[in-house]
Amino acid sequence: MAESLQIGGEAADSCRERQGRTQNVVVMRHGDRIDAEEPLWLARAERPWDPPLTDSGKIRAWTTGKRLRVIGFPVHRIIISPFLRCLQTAAEVITALCCVVDNETQILSMETSAGVVIDPTRVKANIEYGLCEVFCMEAMRLTALPKDGIWLSDVSELEALLPAGTIDQSVGPLRTQLPLWEEPLVVARERYHTIIEALADKFPLENLLLITHGEAVGVSVSSNLEDAIVYEVDYCAFTHLQRQVFSEPSMAVAVGGFKLVKSSQAGLLYI
Incomplete structure (x- = not known):
């Protein structure tokens, strides 16, 4: 009987040590890309595989950042595909999330991020090659490959596109290179599924925003809604995933898989 009581006491201590929390992961598409709005841009572009955002795309990203600011939980870390359109989207979103205002209604009247003062300590940012575009001719809308074989700038140049002070230099990407060329769509989809879960596992006590591709x-x-087929993903549309995580003295342990929060599906067409 005494042994039974002792076991019960240890179990109670263990429950007190385990602190449960909800981890939120938002997966978001980049803003409006210039080649979709200006088809002739491709003919004169030096880097047709890496289009920037349009001005309206930057405003959409800024507006989405303001929406994420009041989503109901803090975004701790933003992880970004290395392509220019995603980095520019992230810059606008980070600025919105880090914007310093006297009250929250003030930011609602700001139509663009121009002149905004930010507190860069509010979020951490990282670049992740595993979140890159499907790496094939059709997905990247190409007719020819880069002559020098260089797809992207060095990571230091990519990081410089993000607001100063937000890059977390203490951690590196899970994948340090782009996929092999002519990546099959089924392989890319498995890559996305794997990297989303791996990033969540890498930062289990943080809420994440992943800025990536459609x-x-x-x-x-x-991956999280049985028999769902996605037909369309608008610019800056995002999904919201949740799971339960318990924090123990030596580690964080996820309990069960992610569930899709359906209320955040504006901008997606699926059945």
């Missing part, structure tokens, strides 16, 4: 947003739906 196909990845679709995978975040189809």
Whole structure:
């Protein structure tokens, strides 16, 4: 009987040590890309595989950042595909999340991020090659490969596109290189599924915002909603995933898989 009481006491201590929390992961598509709005841009572009945002795309990203600011939980870390359109989207979103205002209604009247003062300590940012575009001719809308074989700038140049002070230099990407060329779509979808879960596992006590490409947003739906087929993902559309995580003295342990929070599906068409 005494042994039984002792075991019960240890179990109670263990329960007190385990602190449960909800981890939120938002998976978001980049803003409006210039080649979709200006088809002739491709003919004169030096880097047609890496289009920037349009001005309206930057405003959409800024507006989405303001929406994420009041989503109901703090975004701790933003993890970004290394392509220019995603980095520019992230810059606008980070600025919105880090904007310093006297009251929250003030930011609602700000139509753009111009002149905004930020507190860069509010979020951490990282670049992740595993979140990149489906790496094939069709997905990247190409007719020819880069002559020098260089797809992207050095990571230090990519990081410089983000607001100063937000890059977390203490951690590196899970994948340090782009996929092999002519990546099959089925392989890319598996990559997205794997990297989303791996990033969540890497930062289990943080809420994450992953800024990536439309196909990845679709995978975040189809992987977590049985028999779902995603037909369309608008610019800056995002999904919201949740799971329970318990924090123990030596580690954080996820309990069960992610569930899709359906209320955040504006901008997605799926059945």
